[in-house]
Amino acid sequence: MSEQDQIERRSFLKCMAWAGTGLVWAMSGGVLSSHELLAGPKRKPAGFSFVQISDSHIGFNRDPNHDVTKTLQEAVDKINELDERPAFVIHTGDITHLASAEQFDTAAQVMKSARASQVYYVPGEHDVFTDDGKLYLERFGRGTLGQGWQSFDYNGVHFIGLINVLNLKQGSGTGLGGSGFGQLGQEQLAWLQKDVKGLSSSTPIVVFAHIPLWTISADWGWGTDESEQALSYLKRFGSVTVLNGHVHQVLQKVEGNVTFHTARSTAYPQPAPGTAPAPGPIKDVPAEKLRSTLGLTDVNYTAKGSQLAVVDEMLG
Amino acid sequence: MLTKRNFLLALSLITFGLVLAVYGRATEPAADANEVVIQNFAFEPATLTVKAGTKVTWVNRDEEPHTATATDKRFNSKVLENGDRFTTEFTQPGTYKYYCALHPKMTGQIMVK
Numbered sequence: 184m185s186e187q188d189q190i191e192r193r194s195f196l197k198c199m200a201w202a203g204t205g206l207v208w209a210m211s212g213g214v215l216s217s218h219e220l221l222a223g224p225k226r227k228p229a230g231f232s233f234v235q236i237s238d239s240h241i242g243f244n245r246d247p248n249h250d251v252t253k254t255l256q257e258a259v260d261k262i263n264e265l266d267e268r269p270a271f272v273i274h275t276g277d278i279t280h281l282a283s284a285e286q287f288d289t290a291a292q293v294m295k296s297a298r299a300s301q302v303y304y305v306p307g308e309h310d311v312f313t314d315d316g317k318l319y320l321e322r323f324g325r326g327t328l329g330q331g332w333q334s335f336d337y338n339g340v341h342f343i344g345l346i347n348v349l350n351l352k353q354g355s356g357t358g359l360g361g362s363g364f365g366q367l368g369q370e371q372l373a374w375l376q377k378d379v380k381g382l383s384s385s386t387p388i389v390v391f392a393h394i395p396l397w398t399i400s401a402d403w404g405w406g407t408d409e410s411e412q413a414l415s416y417l418k419r420f421g422s423v424t425v426l427n428g429h430v431h432q433v434l435q436k437v438e439g440n441v442t443f444h445t446a447r448s449t450a451y452p453q454p455a456p457g458t459a460p461a462p463g464p465i466k467d468v469p470a471e472k473l474r475s476t477l478g479l480t481d482v483n484y485t486a487k488g489s490q491l492a493v494v495d496e497m498l499g
Numbered sequence: 500m501l502t503k504r505n506f507l508l509a510l511s512l513i514t515f516g517l518v519l520a521v522y523g524r525a526t527e528p529a530a531d532a533n534e535v536v537i538q539n540f541a542f543e544p545a546t547l548t549v550k551a552g553t554k555v556t557w558v559n560r561d562e563e564p565h566t567a568t569a570t571d572k573r574f575n576s577k578v579l580e581n582g583d584r585f586t587t588e589f590t591q592p593g594t595y596k597y598y599c600a601l602h603p604k605m606t607g608q609i610m611v612k
Contacts, residue, residue, distance in 0.1 A: 245562055281564060281578055312566065312600040313578065351603040363604030404604035461540035462602075463563045 230485040231270045231338050234262050234299070235391070237428030237480075238448035240309065241290045242280035247468035251280075251450040255293050257498050258449040258479050263298045265481070270337060272299045275428035275446060276348065276393030277307030278323065282314070287322045306331060307393040307429060308348040316349055332371050334378050340484055340491075341382055345392040346371065347407045363404035365394030367413055376416045387422040387484065387491065395427040397436055397443045400456035405430055414441060424491050426480070430456075433478075433495045444480070444493050452476035474499025534558060535607060537565050537579065537599075542607030549589060551611050556586040566600040567607075575600075 239255040248254060262269060274294070279286035287310075294302050304323040311319050320331055327333040333344045347365035379388070390396065396413065398406035407413075417423045423441040431453035436443045451464040451473075459465075468476055477498040484491050536543045537559045549555060557567045559579040567576040567585055573595065576585035589595065589611045599605040 308601055351600065363598075363602070363606075402604070404602065463540065463561070466562070 230483065232265075232267055232481055232483045233271050233273060233337075234265070234269045235273045235275060235426050235446050235480040235482060236262075236449055237275040237393075237446040238277040238307065238431055238450055239274070239290060239293075240277055240280040240448065240450040241293075242283065242286040243450055243464075245464065246466040247464060247470075247473055248451045252289055252293060254474070254477055254498060255290070255449045256296070257474070258477070259293055259297045261479060261496065261498065263296070269299050269481070272297050272302045273342075273344075273391050273426065274302055274304045275307075275391050275426060276305050277309045277428060277448075278304065278319075279310055282310050282312065282318060284318060287318060291322065303333070303335075303342070303344060303391075305344045305346060305391060305393055306348055308351065311348055316346075329371055329374060330368075332374060338484070340387045340389060341379070343375065343378065343388065343390045345375070345390060345396075345413065347392050347394045347396075347410075352408075364398075365392075365407035365410075367407060367409040369409075372409060372412055372416075375413055379416055379420075382420075384419045385421055387424070388417055388420045389424045389426065389482075389491070390417070391426040393427065394429045395434075395443065395445055396425050397438075399430060399434060399445075403456060403462045405456065405462075417441070422490055424482070424493070426482070430462075435493075442491075442493075446480045447476070447478035447495065447497070449477050449479065449498070535567070536560055537567075537605075540565075540602055540605055542567070542597075542599075542605060545607045546610060547607070548610040548612060551592050552588070552590055553611070554586050554588045555609055556584055558582070558584045564601060565605065567597050568600045570596040570598065 236258050240251050241255065243251045262272060278290045306316055306319045306323070310316070316330060320327070324331040327344070330349050331346045335342050345367060347367050350366050350368060352363070352366065392407070394407050395405055396407050396410040400406070421440055425441060425443045427443070427445045428448070430445050431448035431451065432445065432455060433447055434445045452468065453462050454465055465476070475497050478496050481494045481496060482491050483494070533549055533553055533555050535547055535555065535557045537557060538561055540561065540563070547555065557576060557579065559565050559581055562581050564578045564580050566578055567574070569575065574587045574597070579585055589609060592611045595609040595611065597607055597609070
């Protein structure tokens with residue numbers, strides 16, 4: 184067996200393992216089939232990839248995870264081991280558990296070790312609930328607009344980071360009105376409408392925000408008010424990928440040209456909607472199983488098609 | 500027919516049940532008339548009625564952090580971790596709605612007479 188064969192065999196097996204532990208799926212009309220994924224690392228993809236991580240909850244210190252800093256570091260290590268260096272990393276919020284300066288510092292310290300040119304953030308409600316996001320904006324929101332929203336272009340793909348964890352309204356748990364959902368607000372919606380106005384409809388769009396932009400559970404407040412209005416501005420685009428966190432589990436839905444996807448947490452899992460009386464950490468995860476409930480999401484874009492392939496990878 | 504063995508088994512189960520019932524009652528937190536317990540992502544009672552001038556206390560018995568935040572921001576507990584308490588006085592009659600800033604689906608109200 185030649186050396187070249189060995190390398191190819193090794194990378195093939197590694198990739199097999201990768202595909203085997205992750206939930207692999209391609210978007211409608213996606214250009215990456217599972218076969219292409221297996222053969223992937225040998226050919227340099229023409230596009231680029233980026234990684235989404237979410238819900239690191241630095242400061243959380245209870246069952247099932249008493250060292251969330253370590254599991255965030257493991258997620259970052261995993262990013263650094265990827266065959267193809269990601270163009271950047273997106274963190275979809277709940278960086279910290281209680282929004283303290285110390286927790287933000289610890290998170291920033293760990294994220295600094297990620298081998299990526301940049302980390303883009305949106306906050307979760309845990310990052311902003313004490314001070315309406317003041318500390319978050321100071322530390323992680325540099326260069327963003329309004330209350331932290333932003334957009335940027337990379338290799339022909341338009342990325343939009345939305346904030347839906349501020350100005351939360353009380354829920355209807357006791358019939359007092361309100362949805363308990365995430366809130367986008369008219370100022371941000373007006374910005375969004377303007378932001379995408381000049382773009383060609385063939386531009387692939389990636390939207391990232393903490394709380395899902397589709398209703399996963401009305402009972403648990405897992406949805407966003409005004410998300411329909413936001414999505415109506417994106418209707419004309421051929422490819423829209425929406426990446427969220429908040430629910431600490433992989434869930435996905437395809438609606439027309441829009442693919443919705445939620446990422447695992449790097450800290451702890453939450454129950455599937457309707458399978459528990461309330462959301463919150465699943466406490467009785469055996470230590471040896473914890474890492475199979477945590478993870479990160481790799482997103483691959485190939486320039487020959489406009490679709491993106493999303494691969495969820497577990498920490499262990 | 501009830502054999503002696505089955506009778507004894509039944510008797511011991513009943514006794515065990517009684518012991519549980521008595522013990523359970525004794526260890527349950529005494530429901531203070533002016534206290535709202537936060538448990539299983541809910542405020543209990545969701546509606547608390549008190550006289551003007553009453554101090555109301557919230558106590559978080561969940562492992563998740565919660566807040567008791569007035570809809571009009573008139574009071575805000577800040578974060579309550581497991582076992583933490585927050586007390587505020589209601590001097591004026593009225594209905595005061597509040598929610599958890601971390602889990603806005605959780606709501607409650609204090610009715611001051």
